[in-house]
Amino acid sequence: MSTSLHTLSVRSVITPTLDLSTLAIHGGLFPDPSTGAILTPIHQTTTYVQSAVGVDKGFTYTRSGNPTVAALERNLGELDGGLPAVSFATGMAALTALFLTLLKSGDEVVVSDVVYGGTVRLLRKVLEPLGIRSKFVDTSSIESLRGAVSRKTRLVLIETPANPTLKLTDIAAAAEVAHEAGALLAVDNTFLTPVLQRCFDLGADITVYSTTKHIEGHNATVGGAVITRDAELRERLRFVQNAVGFAQAPFEAWITLRGIKTLPLRLERHSRNALTVARILEDDSRIAKVLYPGLPSFPQHELARRQHIDHGGLIAFEVKGGARAGISLMNSVKLCALAESLGAVETLITHPASMTHATIPPDERERIGISDGLVRLSVGLEAAEDVVADLDQALDAKGA
Numbered sequence: 001m002s003t004s005l006h007t008l009s010v011r012s013v014i015t016p017t018l019d020l021s022t023l024a025i026h027g028g029l030f031p032d033p034s035t036g037a038i039l040t041p042i043h044q045t046t047t048y049v050q051s052a053v054g055v056d057k058g059f060t061y062t063r064s065g066n067p068t069v070a071a072l073e074r075n076l077g078e079l080d081g082g083l084p085a086v087s088f089a090t091g092m093a094a095l096t097a098l099f100l101t102l103l104k105s106g107d108e109v110v111v112s113d114v115v116y117g118g119t120v121r122l123l124r125k126v127l128e129p130l131g132i133r134s135k136f137v138d139t140s141s142i143e144s145l146r147g148a149v150s151r152k153t154r155l156v157l158i159e160t161p162a163n164p165t166l167k168l169t170d171i172a173a174a175a176e177v178a179h180e181a182g183a184l185l186a187v188d189n190t191f192l193t194p195v196l197q198r199c200f201d202l203g204a205d206i207t208v209y210s211t212t213k214h215i216e217g218h219n220a221t222v223g224g225a226v227i228t229r230d231a232e233l234r235e236r237l238r239f240v241q242n243a244v245g246f247a248q249a250p251f252e253a254w255i256t257l258r259g260i261k262t263l264p265l266r267l268e269r270h271s272r273n274a275l276t277v278a279r280i281l282e283d284d285s286r287i288a289k290v291l292y293p294g295l296p297s298f299p300q301h302e303l304a305r306r307q308h309i310d311h312g313g314l315i316a317f318e319v320k321g322g323a324r325a326g327i328s329l330m331n332s333v334k335l336c337a338l339a340e341s342l343g344a345v346e347t348l349i350t351h352p353a354s355m356t357h358a359t360i361p362p363d364e365r366e367r368i369g370i371s372d373g374l375v376r377l378s379v380g381l382e383a384a385e386d387v388v389a390d391l392d393q394a395l396d397a398k399g400a
């Protein structure tokens with residue numbers, strides 16, 4: 001068994017033949033050759049002793065490479081059907097490295113109009129002043145995307161489902177438009193992960209992850225990853241990772257590796273719980289609107305069925321009574337935690353307008369559907385009925 005798994009990791013599997021549940025546990029991993037330890041050890045070291053000048057065992061300095069981080073990179077890459085990932089200290093570091101690798105002054109990146117607020121902030125406040133132009137367009141309309149790309153477009157970045165409204169973009173159609181324009185398509189696949197959305201099979205060139213979320217899944221770390229099937233692009237990403245110093249730390253990599261082993265199992269339960277909660281909210285007379293791609297009422301339900309293996313743990317909804325009612329609900333939950341982030345075992349409730357998307361100007365937020373009353377719910381792994389009971393009492397409470 002260990003020999004075949006070792007072979008698997010060394011072979012760089014582009015099209016995994018093993019089931020994703022098996023790959024999550026074994027992909028790119030093998031028992032520690034020196035001790036037989038079944039889990040990859042935490043190589044908590046800065047440097048590596050060289051036996052002679054220029055003779056090393058593949059690692060020289062942990063910013064440039066670390067065996068525990070490399071194990072995470074192989075594991076994630078195999079799970080996604082790409083080359084080994086390039087890991088980063090955070091999801092934002094992963095996005096920054098992607099932009100710095102592909103874009104220079106005068107270039108353009110076309111981005112979904114609904115994306116994580118931090119991505120908007122990075123593009124507008126850090127990269128625009130360096131001469132990198134970003135165009136935010138409604139990529140759920142392929143016509144709008146086609147109208148937005150130009151000769152200067154080097155990269156199209158879509159987030160689907162998008163944070164926080166869950167708006168979808170057709171990955172295969174977006175890939176076609178990007179490629180026609182001579183650009184690459186990157187998908188921020190943080191919400192569904194490789195387990196529920198197979199971006200490379202749909203034509204994407206690059207996937208980006210905040211591993212902070214479902215991938216690690218226990219609210220214990222921050223981390224990020226970029227994956228591609230292009231060896232030359234991967235080398236360029238690794239160059240930027242080392243040059244800028246964005247590397248993931250070995251302990252965080254180890255915790256993330258442990259989380260990935262249960263990722264398929266967790267996502268099955270997240271999806272089931274979220275669908276249960278979404279259905280109950282939809283039938284509740286106190287709720288104005290529920291957005292969940294697994295609901296037949298979701299505006300892009302057909303695309304969701306085509307593009308997703310399942311629909312994940314994120315729901316967005318509005319309470320009747322607008323922002324005041326929504327804020328009252330969020331102030332009144334007892335089991336659900338009012339907190340930023342998503343994708344972990346605990347159910348988290350978030351107010352995007354004041355938390356994750358606060359840096360987007362209010363009129364723009366309103367235009368793209370992030371109303372002041374929008375509530376984002378990351379349904380955890382508790383019993384769905386307990387989450388529903390908590391929301392029920394919070395909807396009745398008169399929170400401040």
Ligand SMILES: Cc1ncc(COP(=O)(O)O)c(C=O)c1O
Pocket residue numbers: 090091092093116118159163188190191209210211212222223224341
């Ligand atoms: C879709 C998406 N991408 C990227 C990020 C940034 O990741 P991190 O917080 O790990 O830097 C987030 C964070 O919420 C996110 O939701």
